[in-house]
Amino acid sequence: MRSSMTDRRGGVRVRRAVARDAKRLTRLVTTSGAYEGPYAPMVQGYKVGPDYIEAHEVHVAVDDEGRVIGFYALVLSPPELDLMFVADEAQGRGIGRLLVGHLLGQARRAGLTAVRVVAHPPAEGFYLSVGAERTGTVEARPPAVMWDRPELLLTVDGGP
Template identity: 45%
Template sequence: MFKIRPAERGDAKALTQLMHQSSAYGGNYASILDGYAVTPAQIDIDVFYVADLQDDIAGFYSLTLADEPELDLMFVADHAQGTGIGAKLFQHMAAEAKRRGIPSIKIVSHPPSVGFYQRMGATIVGTKPPTMKVTWARPILNLAI
């Protein structure tokens, strides 16, 4: 069984490894993570929670609280896919947003993840055009809290 707990500064390396080992970001999608690392400072600033499975981080999310609150990162380890951890993390994120009085969350989605977010109640509201680094369009979703 797993528990959801706040991320700690010392988790930064494990979160970065989890992201870079994700098969969801292989092939053409790998470029989005090139050179990216979760930092202890980022954990201090944003809302980070991890799914801790017997002292193994099996997934995590981060929520930015800037002008437009956004689900910045959400990853589930390959070995934990299909266990319900992703849904529990998402539900936790929504509850945390509600607790903080946030009315809605923006989600710029990895294209293969759109169906998951829709099943969790988010709706597509637009598309983020490709950039030099991210060479594909990404769906933008909104989750009303």
């Protein structure tokens, strides 16, 4: 499923990720300020590889200088937002909302009615602000995940 490159906000466009984006996406995950402190072990050594990009709906937000400043990964079956990161220096500019809007468009084109989100606890407020509804809690699974996480649902007809 290809997307148009017309989804824009303030000089930022969204496009399908390609294999050469893998290192930058990995860097966005592993250097995210949201995963500092007790959350750091979860992303330590994490890798977004070319095979992952090929297997899922991975889309990147690119600024007007061509830099990848955010991305999301949508798993179509079962429908779930697997990853979403915005570069620390790009936060607060509407990039996350742009990505969620694009994600909902991709989900709609794929015939989905909703997308599950298991959120990083500090990100729950963001997902609620873009229209997600809390549906429950996913319990910790040590040693991989040491804390409970909010489970939310993004309805495809809604969104930012």
